[in-house]
Amino acid sequence: METLYLGCLALGVIFAVVSVLLGDLIGSALDGIFDVVSFHFISPAVLAGGITVFGGAGILLTRYSSLDNGPILALSLLTAAFMGVVMYLGVVKPVNKSEMSSGFSMNELPGKIGEITVPVPAQGYGEIMVKFGAGNSLHTAASFDHHPLPAGIKVVVVEVEDGVALVSEFEQRRGVDA
Incomplete structure (x- = not known):
């Protein structure tokens, strides 16, 4: 299980670094992927953040707790879901509302x-x-x-x-x- 958590953490970190370097290209490429899902809170940033938190929480709980794999998996998923909601409500939603164009004709x-x-x-x-x-x-x-x-x-x-x-x-x- 630790390999799964480490893979998720690494994937999230790589996605974050690549997003910083190639953010506009990735944003336009992934823009239509989640259109089939009617939930607005599923965005690439929230999804990548959730996967990263899932991996990080899983690694920390595996190494520093005496819990079995089942409870660690459940706690990691709950932590990832909670942080995804926090990220959506605290970052993504306010940024989407504040977008305005400075363009004019x-x-x-x-x-x-x-x-x-x-x-x-x-x-x-x-x-x-x-x-x-x-x-x-x-x-x-x-x-x-x-x-x-x-x-x-x-x-x-x-x-x-x-x-x-x-x-x-x-x-x-x-x-x-x-």
Whole structure:
């Protein structure tokens, strides 16, 4: 039995090391394997963690307890199941809920308020910073009205043309004729 436990422990450790090195490839390859099972808590991470804990608990109980093989097997399975549930509820489920994309479409820019970070000349390009969600994104910008726009002012994106945000000053500056 100790060989089974040692094999499970080694398999789990190898899976963990390979997951760290090739995580995205393994994740996409194993993604559809558990689709036939309707339980969402069976994931490669939880399954590998359970197998590793099963092997480790089995080795420890075999070497450091006076129990027979049957109770050791039962306790190892219970420990693995318990740690699998803990891993699912404590790691996998919160991570799945917290996933969010920072991606956006350039089509979402019109109407957004931004700030000039690199001055935009009347005929030419500069740069604006627009807030999307919790982050900021920088975009190439040109003046919609063909007026120079200095750094630090607020602008509104009027439209996007060929990947360039065409912007206009959000508020007219005092003392400047429109």
